[in-house]
Amino acid sequence: MADSNDQGGVASAADVTFRTEGLTRVYRTGETQVKALDGVDVVLLTGQLTVLLGPSGSGKSTLLNILGGLDHASAGRVWFRDTELTRLSDRALTRYRRDHVGFVFQFYNLVPSLTARENVRLVTDIAADPMSAEEALERVGLLARMDHFPGQLSGGEQQRVAIARAIAKRPGVLLCDEPTGALDSKTGVQVLEVLDQINRETGTTTAVITHNAMIRRMAHRVLHFSDGRLVREEVNDHRLAPHEIDW
Numbered sequence: 345m346a347d348s349n350d351q352g353g354v355a356s357a358a359d360v361t362f363r364t365e366g367l368t369r370v371y372r373t374g375e376t377q378v379k380a381l382d383g384v385d386v387v388l389l390t391g392q393l394t395v396l397l398g399p400s401g402s403g404k405s406t407l408l409n410i411l412g413g414l415d416h417a418s419a420g421r422v423w424f425r426d427t428e429l430t431r432l433s434d435r436a437l438t439r440y441r442r443d444h445v446g447f448v449f450q451f452y453n454l455v456p457s458l459t460a461r462e463n464v465r466l467v468t469d470i471a472a473d474p475m476s477a478e479e480a481l482e483r484v485g486l487l488a489r490m491d492h493f494p495g496q497l498s499g500g501e502q503q504r505v506a507i508a509r510a511i512a513k514r515p516g517v518l519l520c521d522e523p524t525g526a527l528d529s530k531t532g533v534q535v536l537e538v539l540d541q542i543n544r545e546t547g548t549t550t551a552v553i554t555h556n557a558m559i560r561r562m563a564h565r566v567l568h569f570s571d572g573r574l575v576r577e578e579v580n581d582h583r584l585a586p587h588e589i590d591w
């Protein structure tokens with residue numbers, strides 16, 4: 345049975361959170377030039393969990409960084425809802441990132457001298473309409489550990505704190521670059537369960553980069569990249585919860 349959130353085929357403008365047109369990113373280092381993205385046309389649909397797959401160096405992180413306002417396109421255009429990101433000043437792009445984007449990276453980037461709750465408060469203190477740090481930690485199942493320091497938490501727990509920090513400002517989008525890359529498979533599944541649950545409960549448009557092709561089973565849509573190009577798209581009519589996937 346198709347999930348109610350599934351949207352195959354043509355999407356209306358209201359359903360589209362990100363759209364790119366001819367997105368190209370060239371990195372120049374001295375004499376060498378690398379085309380990390382080579383004319384990518386892609387949409388990310390509102391409320392969906394999209395998985396980005398592809399070999400190392402295929403451009404997945406570059407795409408995520410440009411969507412999140414951390415990097416600039418060399419050519420082509422990118423829209424977030426009605427706003428063309430590729431026309432924003434650096435200052436406006438920073439505001440966009442602060443107001444709308446939650447990031448989760450492979451390494452958790454927590455401040456070691458602050459507790460879980462204090463790490464989340466770094467974000468809630470400057471956000472316009474945040475949830476409380478306690479609510480964010482409850483959503484990732486770590487309320488009982490909120491006064492623990494990162495060094496007192498396992499890798500999977502630290503990643504869940506990083507997810508709490510990312511969602512506490514109620515971002516429109518959650519961009520995750522290899523969120524389970526540093527975790528063993530059992531702990532990785534717990535982290536994916538948290539991402540899946542947040543997507544279902546809050547409707548946050550979510551993108552997850554991974555090397556693990558099995559993760560595609562939990563996605564609404566899967567985008568396959570190769571050599572800086574989008575080479576294939578899949579719509580998943582039969583999503584599985586992470587714990588149902590045969591790892």
Ligand SMILES: Nc1ncnc2c1ncn2[C@@H]1O[C@H](COP(=O)(O)OP(=O)(O)OP(=O)(O)O)[C@@H](O)[C@H]1O
Binds near residue numbers: 371398
């Ligand atoms: N800041 C940079 N300067 C120079 N080259 C870069 C830079 N960032 C990325 N690249 C190059 O662009 C290409 C695409 O990199 P990207 O990190 O987007 O790929 P990826 O698919 O995310 O790879 P991985 O799965 O290994 O993270 C690679 O050849 C990479 O070396």
